[in-house]
Amino acid sequence: MTLRTTSASAGGRGSDGGGKAPGSEKYQRILDAAVEVIAENGYFNSPVSAIAAKAGVADGTIYLYFKSKDEVLRTAIDAVFAKFYAMVEEEFKHRTGPREQLEFIAQVHLESHENRSVAILMQTEMRQSAKFIAEFSHRHLVKYISVVREVVRRGQKQGIFRSDVSDGLVAHCLFGAIDELLSSAVFTGRAYDAKATAAQVIDVLLHGITAGEAHV
Structure with missing residues (x-):
């Protein structure tokens, strides 16, 4: 597992070209080691010495490369979302339908x-x-919700989605549904088929659970 970072998303201090810049091989080893050590032992039980030993x-x-252990964790989180x-962004160049875009997200x-x-x-550990949690909400959740809201608003303008439904509410429902599935996977060890599960989540989000013309 390798978390690829860019200088724009990473918080690493080195950028002098001497092997200390984000993206260098040793930098990536440290970042990957930190993720594994923290996941195994917990953030508060993962001293810098353990991360260093894992990274060699x-x-x-x-x-x-990093000012503190906090910065290592922050950079790892940034890397996950930078890739996301x-x-x-790349897929939306080819997948233009609002429903298909929601499924891809x-x-x-x-x-x-x-x-x-x-x-x-x-x-678990980030939370x-x-x-x-505050940094995550400010740095990433706001952007995630904004991306989904934009897709929903586009679908509303096209007459695909109901215009009387809050785009913000839909965005939070989508994030919450996926987030809960991921938490369940961590605690139970269950593995999900990402594509099939995403399609079902969006189907429920768009159509609910009623059958045909049934009224409840």
Whole structure:
């Protein structure tokens, strides 16, 4: 498992071209090691020395790339979402239907957590700290909701989706549904077929659970 980062999304301090820049081989080893160690032991039980040992570097080397363990975790979270947004942006060039776009968002969200260490990091460890939750909401959740709202509004303008439904409510429902499935996968060990599950989530979101013309 490798979390690829870019200088725009990563918080690493090095950018002097001396092997300390985000994206360098050693930087990536440290980042990947941090995800695995934190997922296995928990954030508060994962000293920098354990991350360094897993990455095969000296303890002090960590600080050439990251200011603190907090920054390592923050960078790992940023990397997951940077990849998510890059995939969505690229796919939307070819997949233009609002429903298909919603399905793809749900699918990629599920796929981004297929690595169990990443899933544990995102669904449990990140949520141990009010500070990280606040940063996540500000840095990533707001953007996620904005992307979904834009798709929903486009569908409403095209007459595909009901115009009397709040686009913000739909966006939060979608995130909440996928987020809960991912948490369930972490706690139960269940694996989901990302594409099939995404299609079913969007079907329920768009059509509910009533059968045919039934009224409830």
